[in-house]
Amino acid sequence: MIQMFHVTKSYPGDPPVLTDLNLDIDKAEFVFLTGPSGAGKSTLLKLMFLAERPTRGQILIAGRNIARVRESSVPYLRRNIGVVFQDFKLLPTRTVAENVGFTLDVLGVPRDDVRDKSLKMLRRVGLEHKADVSPLKLSGGEQQRVSLARALVNDPAILLADEPTGNLDPALTVEIMNLLCDVNARGTTVVVATHDASLIARYQKRTLRLEKGSLVADEKGAKAARLMALEA
Amino acid sequence: MSTRAKSVYFVRTALGSMVRSPFVHVIAIASLALALVGYGLARLASGQLDALVASLGGQVEFTVYLAPDAPEDKVKELEAALTQRTGGAVHRVSPAQALGRLVEELGDQGKALEGMNDNPLPWSLEVAVPAAAREGGQLEALAEKVRGLSFVTGVDYGQEALARLAMISRALKLAGLVAFALVFLTTVIIVSATLxxxxxxxxxxxxxxxLVGGTDRFVRMPFLIEGAVQGAVAALVSFGLVFALARYVESSHGDAVAFLRLGGQVAADWPRLGAEQLGLGVGLGLLGSFVAVRRFLKV
Structure with a gap:
């Protein structure tokens, strides 16, 4: 589903953020992306949802080379990729349901359908009863669930989450992780960037470890958990 | 993808945003309206100049002052010759008529003339000269010839003054155009900054x-609608202001307007001015929004 070949990303005047990266993530796979701050996790996610372009190398998403795709095609590719941000990126001037419906508005879905689908998605994340309140009135965990609902309402093939539990307490972290696993079980490819070792140890999924812009480990299951335990 | 659903979304988003944050939109409308009031006033001023020149041009008269002992047959000959040369109607004015006019024009001060025993004003011939006969120095040549007649004491015509007025009008219009261009440029910058x-x-x-896959066009559309609505509202406001100002000037400074020989009315093609302000307002709003939103589209 996501393939990278010799991908390097650098900014003028600075050392490369990512260096000669190769990776292959299958359809419906769940992958943790980990590493210390500044290792290049967020940049790697940005390359995947086309917020950045690689300096060198090829990136294939669902078989399509996105490294050289035209700027005007970017929005259409993004519609297959849901993104969850650490800072939620919710609009305080819109209701929870309107925030979720944002993704469908872009597609030109009729208003009533947008409302129906948004409520259905909010039910899935357990927030249907908060549909008409402002996101400002929600707790951090609830806001992250709204952000997740927005990323998923369009039923994307890929879900990218950048530190989705970074601001949450352990109970809420489990809540969000369970939702991500549930989404993955339904066939969505999920990539979660995190530096939370306990999370990786607990869920025992494939883990890619970045250090100084290079991929230094790619482990699955218990091995990944052990790797992280050693790091911790 | 439904075009109708998108159109509904664009309009709903645009109007919703105007309702949600009225302050910034009022500021944008005010700055647009200010520019359009400037435009309206400039157009009005230019209209007054045109009307003034036209009204003066329509009143060009060729006046021949006759000696007291001018022979009637010679005067008749001259009348016929003037009609033939200019194509305009010749009107003979008696000293009494001339004095009457003068008294009327001077108003209260003119009453002093009413008690005069001797009327010092001569007989005269007035020719309303059609536009065609004024060109190419024709009047000058005619005036020169008529002045040479023994029974004529003087010839007067407004061509010189008119030519000077037309020149002043042209110079003023050019200066106005330059000033307007500068104001317009400044306004575009201010409007764009406000938006x-x-x-x-x-x-x-x-x-x-x-981030959720909106195209630039999709993101831009509600802002363009907002810009167009702001421009239209600003046009309406500015038209109302300019119209009210014109009516105020007419009612409270009617004498000044009358002095400009415009029949006490501010000369303007109101429907045209309204359409121009609307077009300019909507255009400015669209352009301002387009430029303003562009820098935020890079995500």
């Missing part, structure tokens, strides 16, 4: 729209 301020508060919304 950018309005859009800046919604950069987060633009960013999210882009």
């Amino acid at each position: 950018q301020l309005a859009i800046f508060s919604r950069r987060e919304e633009i960013e999210i729209q882009k």
